[in-house]
Amino acid sequence: MQWLLQDFEDTEKLGEVLLAMGRDISWHKIVPFVGDLTPAPVIKDPRSVVMFGAYSMWKYAEAQGLQPGVIRIAPFLDQEVWHPFLLNGPEARVMRFADCPAFLWDPAQYWFLRPVEDSKEIPGRVMQAGEIAQLAHRVSNLPEEQLPIGSLRPDTNVMFSAPKEIDTEWRLWIVDDQLVTYSRYKQAGRVDYVHDITEEALRFGREMAQKNAGYASAYVMDVCQIGDIHHIIETNSINAAGFYAADLTKLVHAIEALFTVA
Secondary structure (H helix, E strand, O other), X not given: OEEEEEOOHHHHHHHHHHHHOOOEEEEEEEOOOOOOEEOOOOOOOOOOEEEEOOOOHHHHHHHHOOOEEOOOOOOHHXXXXXXXXXXXXXXXXXXXXXXXXXXXXXXXOEEEEEEOOOOOOOOOEEEEHHHHHHHHHHHHHOOHHHOOOOOOOOOOEEEEEOOOOOOEEEEEEEEOOEEEEEEEEEEOOEEEEEOOOOHHHHHHHHHHHHHOOXXXXXXXXXXXXXXXXXXXXXXEOHHHOOOXXXXXXXXXXXXXXXXXXX
């Protein structure tokens, strides 16, 4: 399998593991939002190429017919089987970004905001309503030709939910419906990258992957614990998610086992 990697700090960890395993890798710069690679890679077999880095790389993979390339996923909010387990589930509001100001009547209130699609137009984060409304006004008042490619647009569907106090957060890597590796990335609100997980969180992640078997050939799921209850925070593309303290050797073996062409 041929591995095309964006040349930046987080992906260097994967590159080091791949080199130690003797794998075929190459490094590339990514044209922002467009997803083109420089230098252009020499593709040996388009049926056996995987890409890690900016999410926009999917455009290059699709244009070149690379498999698996970048694995795109459906919005987690659309997965009804997961709805009872979502941190921001039934109470989340979904609307066009341009419609946000009419909803955000209290400028001091805080909201968790993220695009519904796994588009990376803006990372999911907690923001004050006034800040969100100002951004929505700026986006809505720009002519279409002045909106940067890959940025928020007036018709981008976004979700809002009330922020919650979370005890612990983990990222899970799921390949072929199996939980392959994991990393804790936040504890009591503070960033904490540790290759560690509780038995309860591990069991929860495995159950959630099986409840929605076939959701995607590979993806990451962020889960959390609040008190004694576990929740799904969101899912993301496996090709564009931070590695934190995952066991990357296990991840490489799982991807190769699923996608290597005989």
